[in-house]
Amino acid sequence: MAITVSYPGVYVQELDSGVRVIPGVPTSITAFVGRARRGPTDTPIRVQGLGEFGRRFGELWSEAPMGYSVTHFFVNGGSDAVIVRVHSLSGADDLARADVPADGGTPMTLTAANPGIWGNQLRATITHPDAGDAFHLTIQEVSPSNPLQVVAEERFLNLTLTAGDARFVTDVLLAQSQLSRVETLPSGRPQLTLGVPIPFEDGDDGLPINAGQVSDSNLATPRHGIYALENTDLFNLLCIPPFAPGISPEIDTWDAAAAYCLTRRAMLLVDPDPAWEPATWVGPDAVIAGVDALITRSPNSAIYFPRIRVPDPLKENRLETFAPSGAVAGVIARIDAQRGVWKAPAGQDATLNGVPELTVRLTDGEQGQLNPIGVNCLRTRPIAGRVVWGARTTRGADQLADQWAYLPVRRTALFIEESLFRGTQWVVFEPNDEGLWSQIRLNVGAFMNGLFRRGAFQGTTPAQAYFVKCDRESNPQEDIDRGIVNIIVGFAPLKPAEFVLLSIQQIRPTV
Template sequence: MVSTSYPGVYVQEVSSGVRTIAGVGTSIALFLGRTGMGELNRLVQCLSYEDYTRAFGAEYAGSDMARAVKLFFSNGGTTCAAMRIAKGANASTLTLLNEAKGASLRVEARSAGSFGDDIRLAVSYNTLTPEATFNLELFRWQKSSSGVQQKTMAESYAGLSMDPRHPRYVVDMINQSSALIRVSSLAGTPAASGYSQSGYAVSARTDTIARIQWSSLIGKNAAVNRFRIAVDGNAPVEVDLSSIDFSVAPLDTPSGCAANLPLAIAQLINDKLPAGCSVTASMQAGPAGPTGQDNLATQYLRIASANGDVRIESSFGADLAAPLMLGTANGGLESSRYGDSRPAPTGYVMKLADVAAFAAMRQDSFNKLRVDAGFEIDLSVAPFKIATSPASITEARMYQDASASDQNDGRRGLREKLAIIAAAINAKRITDSSFCYGAELWGDRLAIIPLSGSDNLKPVVARLNGGAVVAPPLKADTSVNVRHYALGSVGASPYQAGGTAGNPGIAPQAAEYEAAYSVIDRELDLFNLLVLPQDADHSEADTRKLWGPASVFCQKRRAFLLMDPPASWTDAQKAVDTATGVNSLRIGLVKDHAAVFYPNLKMDENGREIMVGPCGAIAGVMARIDATRGVWKAPAGTEADLRGVTGVQHRFSDGENGVLNPRAINTIRVFPNGIVSWGARTMDGDDAFGSEYKYLPVRRLALFLEESLYRGLKWAVFEPNDEPLWSQIRLNVGAFMHNQFRQGAFQGATPREAYFVKCDASTTTQNDRNLGIVNIMVGFAPLKPAEFVVLYLQQMAGQIQV
């Protein structure tokens, strides 16, 4: 009631009590069986045959599953669900190792069987944060019609992390998106801290040389003194280092000692960070100098956090991050706590732990690089000349850049030299088409990547000086890996383990079908037709064991089971045989929820004629007839022609059909107008039974009404159980039944003759009301098919005058 408080007109909407009941779909098919690929026991909705093949493939896998689904859509089906089942199947697996050869990721193909043995993976660190994240490329090798291996189903994932808190955590990203694999993390305890390290190598000595280097970058009142830092996932804060004064005292005094520099920087940062968030700072050893020249020994500034990662970026003014090379974008090195947990990259890649060893190499230590036998890259000619420092620098090192003017200048040369090598390798690829490698620079790492060749190809790299091989090649402990990781047992990577080949399993038995029904019960909202395609490895006894439980499941779900004929039915007499005929199929069967169709059909498959069970095609015919005529029309007769088939296994005469039809065997016959379904009886339709659900359209119409009313009356639950509720039920159910009457679903010339709806005190007693029950009685007069058309002909006698 509306609450009134002032004189005036009040408006309130009142419910009309109309709750429209919509009719449910009548021809959603469900297919269960073996397939060549796809996840086991996972329902997939298919709106076309192409949807099905994307999920399960089109190849024959011992079952007529793909053929049945193809015939379903060819004959007018529009929606189906499919599930792959098998006994003893398992998927291809692989364990990826990190660079220290500890377990990183367990990889498992989504599809059981040999499908997964053709899946390949490539890992790279070519991301915005090369020491924190990684990229993963996935694909499957598949031979084309000409026999050439081609990449199919390719997937690419960029910027993945091993950190469970990261928005691109590898387990979440892959398992939610990939159609090829699922992964689980095997990473152990992460590193003690994440850090950001300067890419600028300063002197390791605490004398005037170091003081000059630092004061030129961070002196009091210097032009550059700021950077932005984000720690443990918090928002970036700006840090001002102008309060540090390096010009008033020698660095070997307590007030200006180089050892105190990290402490001062850490304090200034921590003053800006939120509570509970802090960093430490230290000087890390860099490239060593040559013997007797310890003034060339170097060190790097490192800012670390024990709780998470550290990210540094340039300030908007007076920026110090760029000249000091802090932050990945400025040439610094930023390592995640979970960086070491990543799977090792594929190809020939420098390890981070050995970068300093390369940086300390003399620039003239080699002038050529050999990648595999016969491919040499000259590094002594412009623009790929490594030795770029002036002669005034004694024994110039890789970390000294081209602009260096003395021993203590030009401390940012590491990536410069690596870029020169990468560019030379890529230039070789352009000029020599037989050279199958490319190169990339991943932060402080050089990666030489095979672009073609076998999956297990490992680059063989040698460093040459004056034509002679110089060891080690580029680094003492470079990661030499294969081109691709391979699921199964064919991979030869030193960074993979535990690869097992997939097993497609054997034909599913009754237990696998029962398990599938449990999954379907939980996950599939509606289906109307159940098809169990024939399996080549099922004996006739195996198949007969499936029909009873399947029909019970259909009865529970208000669906209908379509049955293929047994292989022993080689003629009409065998089909009605006492021991092996149709009566033997009825044992344990919910007879009015099932129908058998006979014989098998012929279809062309790549120029070869094969036999296939008829139920996939029959389900499609039912869908077509339902759409054009209605579920109350028998899916049989001349308009129920079967498409996509070339013939039938057995042809019947009218006399043979006359033996089969009274026993409720629905025949498929060949007429001049095509191959047609010529029967519409349930397994309860034997003339001797006298069943009210003798005919298939009557049973399916009843199931349609039951399911539609079941769903359309849920609103009535917990409503007050009295006349207002009963009248609303009569109104809504009556409207639904009248709509079916208008479409021609029932017998009768008037609604009174066609159906009735009762819900009142006569159907719901006081005791029922006390128990919380409301009873609704709905009756309908079904249309029976004109199975026998009897034509009476009479000659007219002449005009006889009486």
Template sequence: MPSALTYPGVYIEERASGVRTITGVATSIAAFVDSFPRGPLNEAVQCLGYADFEREFGGIHTTSEASYGIKQFFQNGGAECWVVRVATLDSATVAENAIEARAMVEDSLGTAMFRVLAGRRLRGAIATDPGDWGNHVFLEIDYDTSAPTETFNLSITEQVIENGRRRVLRNEVFRNLTMELAAPNYAVDTVNETSRIVQLDRFDLTGTALAALPTTAPFPRPAVSGSEGADLPMPAAIPPNTSTFDVTVADDTDPAVPRATHTATLSYAGAAPLTYQALRPHIEAAIRALALPALAETERSLLAGATVRLLGKGTTASPYRFVVQGGRGSPDYLAGSTLTIETAIAQDMGFPTGSIANVQQYQLADGLDGLLPVDDVALIGSEAPKTGIYALEDVDLVNILCIPHAADLDGTNMRAVYDQAAVYMSSRRGFLLIDIPPATATLDAMQTWMTENDPLRSRDAAVYFPRTFVPDPANGNRLRSIGASGTIAGLYARTDATRGVWKAPAGTDAKLENVQALAYALTDLQNGALNPLGVNCLRTFPGYSHISWGARTLEGADTLASEWKYIPIRRLALYIEESLFRGTKWVVFEPNDEPLWAQIRLNVGVFMNGLFRQGAFQGKTPQEAYFVKCDKETTTQADRNLGIVNILVGFAPLKPAEFVVLTIQQIAGDLQ
């Protein structure tokens, strides 16, 4: 009742119903641990589609078995996975801490402004993101800002070369940055909080801290890319009409490409300009006029899209200077391409005597992929620093673990990886899919493999035979042999979504999408030799294509007679356990007596009844299908004294119809 009744009238009081809904957890969130061409190292990254994986980790790569498995996972019905990139780094590399691509950005006097590292921020810290991929990141700096004399813009571009052509993969632009430490647009903080390509810090390339930034104006800023980095002396005069200057196009990234020099002619078509502002478009037009159709596309695009900008205040203390940058309209654009201006009247045009090489962009360098392939130590990792499989500790829920590269290790190291992974997944109430090595390509080889790896038997793991062949986009779509784990994980997800986790992920509707062939064609008798061993077979049936034809855990060998023989029963139990584990946390610290027990029976019973109505259990009635017991019999006074409440939940699982027996009898006709 209300705590205080002070006035005559009607009082309203709300009373809790005691109903606390238990929500079923997801059942098919997969995790993949392997090497990848890019991505944060030893950090679990969520991917909700193959596009996410391609963007974060570089997509298909011939040295990464899991990259093919992840593609198969999404093509077969998977919707969410977590990817952990591992790498084996030699001691020298680790000691130098020089594994990410990097570059130094300086001001016009050569003073270091900041270091740029390939990588991005995860959970508040810079994620180590080693790899050659970072060597294809380029930076551009300009002063075309709202305060041209104080701030700068930073453009970041990641490029890839495909079939000899350069393609921009990602691009980020940060405008109106400053090196004023206390400013809200301080370059280091602004870029680090937002960029998914690079991170900035105030260290040099060796990791030594840079000198402190000034606390009062003027604040330094990095030099404009494409300029000399310093103001030029005031010229004597505006060059006259028809003055010429040479423009040289070169590819600084490939010395084998010959330099091409063209003569540009200024054309005023009237009175000569009187200011440098008026001269600028004439210089630009003269360079662009060199882009004749007969030139190669790369060279033509550099000239046709050339831009000329005028920087400076136009005083003796701060004279004007021209900045010339080549165009980038061609798909063949090379980031290292330059335009060089060489002319006898260079001084008159605002260029220094001799030449000015227009280096358009800073390029990151020294990124390393690490030692490939990765070893068992990198895959297993360590629990304390959360590396390898233990990087998944930062993930709330993982149901299925795939480590395709483990199958390529020697027998001892493979068993070490899968044994540790099985133990870890059991602690997470998850399931492990084990891949077999490429050499296990025959029935005899698979039987031998099972004998040699008998210690891997677990109720929370399964193995499939044979390996599958899928098109390889990195090799002209020629067929490539891969382990089945990624495909099967996707099949689990598809079956869970359409039928439920209690349905065996096998049968004629368990088609293996994007699988072009199987490494071995099994007969019924051969299937019958492997099935009693707990090996799930992949079969090819006319009209049904390639399908999964087995649903046993590695404790599913007939000789073991395990109650966890079948995958759907084990995965249903894991689903119920995880859902109840999360859904009964409210019980902790509640008064341990009959009112609490009644609420527990109500809420757990509602959850179990929901599964019964979906067809997850045997039985015609709830009483036949499941029970929930929590009372003074399960929780004795001794338990209550120790702060323990015991909840007993039982269910009658649906066992798959693994063998269908048809009895056919001939009957005599009507003898009358």
């Protein structure tokens, strides 16, 4: 805005620089979809450590490989995970229940907050603050091995049975309790428990989950299984651990997950088929024959072979075989934090922590047969130990000659796409003219230059490393009339001035 000059002197005016900082999005938030002992079902919950995972979803469980995969993720350097618990009912709802006696005869029925045997460790206690109608409710969770040891406790004061009241018991538990819910309201004030807590009963851990509960397209509405991730803002890697010990996902699940990852700009980490590893290793023929039968090749998926052998705390730390995706996701997260998403998550610094053995000790010649078909190998290397020794997508087979053959190239492109998609939302309601285009070039160019200075691209000068195009040539009049802004970004991931192109469109409302 122009200053009105009314007297001799110095005038100060703060001007908008026109620079809108585009922050880079996270690159290694890892989603896990599978079975757990407790926790909300078909609801993505973000956890940032093993302790938090244990509190929300229970400790390791021999019937649910997801807990092991999450453990391997955090042990290998992961720090941010999104968990989707999938539960397969064996009864009506598998919820533990407790009937609290009440005045008038009809009890108050409480249920555990979510299904599982864990609910059988809950206890309810009622006390009365005065002669009125209000009551206090205490819910305790006790140790399954020692009923006298309380591991969690929630206390709710001055509850009422009046719908709409600020302390209405149903609303209070729904909003504040991690342990319990009200299923049936009583006919009168809940009676004193007289120091003897009322136990919850009949909780059930359900049945092993299956592909239909994880990846069937019918689960998209309402959102269940992998599609529950629609309710989370962002994830970058997706792991689907075996449904149960010895029951691994098959092609339908992997293909549905890969297709979903395409829509979310995320990468799917595919576990090998256990059938590829017979009791006596005779060579990679089974892997070569089985890759295309396991997953349709996608630029947003990567497969790792072989499986890993890790000490199992539930079996006196004897070595047991596990799917590698959780550990690999942790390695990717660690290298992203240390070097950046553009660094290949492979090599001597891509060590698999806590993995003393692999199920197959591959030779150089055997890896030489697997790399050309797009299989990333886990190897045992001198001094370094167990490492990730490959960084290709499933489009990385030599015969495909695909531009998205390499994992760091694809992940860097996804990172730039997501960052620019979020960082250019402001353009939607701006006039679509040269003034806007110059601002876009300035802001996107500043973001790309920051990546160039951090070593994300090849080339010794910005011109060799990247370009940003948003002008009259990229925005013809017909697109302007339709309210479309075209932004073309190129970057050189492998060789200077050999660009991978990204085209981003922002569309403004026409009304």
